[in-house]
Amino acid sequence: MRTKRVTIKDIATEAGVSIALVSFVMNNKADGKDTYRVNKETAQRILEVAQKLNYQPNNAARTLRSGKTNTIGVIVSDISNKFFADIARCIENHAYKHKYTVLFGSTDENPQKLENLIEVFRNKGIDGLVVVPCEGADEIIRDIARQNIPLVLLDREVSDLEVSSVVLNNRRAGYETTEALIRRGFTRIEMISYSMGLSNIREREEGYRRCMQAHGKGENAVIHHLRHDKLAKIEDLIREARQRRVEAFLFATNTLAGQGLSAIFRNGWRVPQDFAIACFDTNEAFDIYKTAIAYVRQPIEQFGTEALDLLIKSIEQRDKPGSCTRIVLTPEIVESAPEEELRSAEQAIAEG
Amino acid sequence: MRTKRVTIKDIATEAGVSIALVSFVMNNKADGKDTYRVNKETAQRILEVAQKLNYQPNNAARTLRSGKTNTIGVIVSDISNKFFADIARCIENHAYKHKYTVLFGSTDENPQKLENLIEVFRNKGIDGLVVVPCEGADEIIRDIARQNIPLVLLDREVSDLEVSSVVLNNRRAGYETTEALIRRGFTRIEMISYSMGLSNIREREEGYRRCMQAHGKGENAVIHHLRHDKLAKIEDLIREARQRRVEAFLFATNTLAGQGLSAIFRNGWRVPQDFAIACFDTNEAFDIYKTAIAYVRQPIEQFGTEALDLLIKSIEQRDKPGSCTRIVLTPEIVESAPEEELRSAEQAIAEG
């Protein structure tokens, strides 16, 4: 039932040439540069035969011989988190165009898992890695870089390390979301963040702090740090904030925003009447309820394509001097219109 | 800088045996069956040397020689949908234990994309496929089956085709969610579904219909069919339903529920005061707002593991008579406590 695969050899026989020539044509070193030159007509004929026989190159053989797997690994925090899932799809699509296969993995913010995944991917054979580094992974990342494995960091960075990366201008995003809240007249704005030492989070906090200061609200600036494995504490935090008449929250991530909103609603408070909200990333719930005054829409598409382009470049010139590029993307701040907000508040009262 | 990889040959030299023997030991055909027998001590020695040199088998060479890629393809509707993302992660984890690599792809419910993906995966070389078939893909799926490529269908089935599958007991799930709504005293319960001819959706509808009939509400049973590329129409539908004093909706999928809720809130109605809700799957918003009276929690873990186990079995006995297994999973219905519901309603009024 299973039919033999067509090989380069079959094409050679059919076209009456050597297998080497077929190989040259297939990798179109034919016309390119001064490497191998193949007669135009012969090349044409070979291509036609290949087409006719429906030739599909054998990847294993290719890889075995050339040492190139044409596979890359993408390691994120959690592939089932919308932000990363979207980026992953984007990388995948883009990689397809460049004839690369992508393997995915999730660290769950655990450096041990990261190390393990890298080990697995290396053994499977990958040409390079895109990694979202987690807390405590600095040494692991440094190690990869030291081994001269093509690497691009995504979303977060590792300090004092010369390696390519694609990140958001998180400081600016933090500044502008805070400013959106201030424009709406809020003063007691507090930020809810993680206690992890991630570069992107730190930058967001920095943006918030600066903005509060710039608007003479420096003394109101408070940043709460939650452990990511103790998110339940967010409820106490919010209750306590309510006592202190806090008016608005800036959430450092979509997960925090989700947990925060959940806690707010559990306590019977309403948004934005009791608490105004701004945050990073969106999530499904936001789309449905339109709760946030402002949120940061991350340029998913760019994250994906830029990271992949950098990686491919780095793979192709693996032996060249280790230049590296840092790409900083500009955040888009999405604000809900003030009227809209009012209307929904009024309606709630009318209905209530 | 880059160090040479350790090969089977290095081990052979170091241990003073032939490469064949090393290969035998590595594939531990050593002790097994009556195939190859290797002296216990020699085997031990070889393993030690391998360990010492930190040997990692070269996958490309293995694949080239044996024809087995140890890679499977998983094709779902949309890998960034939480339901599929969770299943994917689960399959991935499970596959890892069996030393399989997983490639992912999304059809976006487009049979053309499915066909394309299958082509791509086949060329990359996969040992088998797990597929969530989309509408209009019957012929494509049949084709795969005909070519004797190991295949397991997930979540949905194709009629009149002997192929393994893992699905939910959708009829029962439909019945029981409807019943939960009825128990809360609702009578005018309508279902919002897709116009696509997917087996799982059809079964859900069937369950709803039967339940309504069983409770003497057969004449109230109405199923609305929306085109998946015209979801915006859901708003008109709901407005019109409000006019007719419809009390509750059963949504056929989490996407529909999301869109439906969004439309309900846009119009200023409240849940469950104005519309009660039940649906299939959960989503992030539900977790936050606890809106649904009842929802179907799908056994993600089982979907993943069962599908993979079936596939691996089918890969291993590829030449054997084509037996196939159908696994039907039991849905878990999650109901919110009636008091909870009341409380939140009261609070809303007090606050409003």
Added chain:
DNA sequence: TTTGTTTATTAAAACGTTTTAATTACTTTT
């Protein structure tokens, strides 16, 4: 004609495994 240059082609080695068939070294059995 000889020599050199460019253009087009190929033979053959290599990549690291798996697997078949053959070989060697021991035991038994006759």
Added chain:
DNA sequence: AAAAGTAATTAAAACGTTTTAATAAACAAA
């Protein structure tokens, strides 16, 4: 002591490419 088994080992082919180094053909220059 020869024959027949059995257990342990190995040589060598094969998988389908890429790529180096060699060769052949055609043409231009000497």
